[in-house]
Amino acid sequence: MKKIDIALLIARVGIAALMLTHGIPKLLMLFSESPVQFPPVFGMSAEFSLVLTVLAEVFGSIFLLAGLFTRLAVIPLIGTMLVAALLIHSADPLSAKEPALLYLTTYLVLFFAGAGKYSVDYLLQKRMIAVKPARKEKDDPTLAIYQ
Template identity: 60%
Template sequence: MKKLFNIHQSANSIDVALLITRVGVSALMLTHGWPKLGMLFSADPVQFPALFGLSATASLALAVFAEVLCSLLILVGLGTRLATIPLIITMLVAVLLVHGADPFAKQELGLLYLMPYIALLLAGSGRYSLDHLLMQKVLRPAYVRPLSIQ
């Protein structure tokens, strides 16, 4: 019971929380991105909002890039901070432009996705990620020959 009220977190529990957040939000976002990927490559006309002077197809392609490719990168923890930026932009566009005039209930999902993306942008991917694995290899000092005693 005492552990439930402890305000000090171990590094391992933070890394596990980041892993759960990364995997969870990515898997959930892929359920939104995968149908858009199918829509992008189908022969049917694209039914998607045209935003910022872009065609509907270009807007859809940017959404697919964020929701599929960036979600996969976050899932494995590769370039996590960088991969969150397109998703943050996508969620802001969805909330403020696409559903800006809609009731809060339509905006809520985008806001709920926005929060873990901002947290991952600030915190990074954690120890259980490809980012960490690659940085360990980069930062590992090269073999240094022992000094000879003269």
Template identity: 50%
Template sequence: MMNKLLLKTLPLSNVNAALLLLRVGVSLMMLTHGYPKLMRFFADEPISFTSILGLSAAVSLALAVFAEFVCSLFIILGVGTRLASIPLIVTMAVAAFHVHADDPFSRKEKALLFLLIYLVLLFTGGGKYSVDHLWSRKRIKRRR
């Protein structure tokens, strides 16, 4: 058991399982931020949200909902994982460096952690246990 923990390389199955856990775990957590924002569109109150980069509050909120809710669902399923991570990377960068620019690090930390995880998913993709992987296998079979 100890030898397995000290291995310098991991079996690919472990990496794919870890990517599945990372994808699903981080995206479920992000949904807890995106869903309440989505519900703001259906509330009777006027939309109040931080206006980002000269965009209206409604457009800024719509972009945040797209990233935090829609893209999170895509990442959970592993559908277009790399592409779906890009809006989340942008949203978390805006949250950390624009919205919380003057706040202490402890306030930026959550956005930076999400940013780091979504950067990892941009580089790795969804792994073997994703719809992306199934689609790529079908494309390879069609070429033969």
């Protein structure tokens, strides 16, 4: 049991669970009957900005919990945290930007390190290698991206 895989599991599940506490209220706001109170960005409407944020924060976090398509799942989350830190809170003090920057840091680690051994990504990659004819695991560079 590698310590790095346990650390990636803790980071992935922890950050996904914490982000869901931000995403689920936004999801409820999206489906409520009251007018959307959300900042519009890049010329998009408040509603469309909210939809994109919900997709990233809720569905990206669900993928992270499972460790499924981890590197792809963190890309919209990275973008969302960049927008939050650099646009939404641009005039605010660092203390207001700090949560977005902390999430961003963890998402960047997961983007570069991958999901680790304890993930659906790893199981799928392992299964794909077993199905391929007579190919050595060490010669397959695609496995390295999930470890």
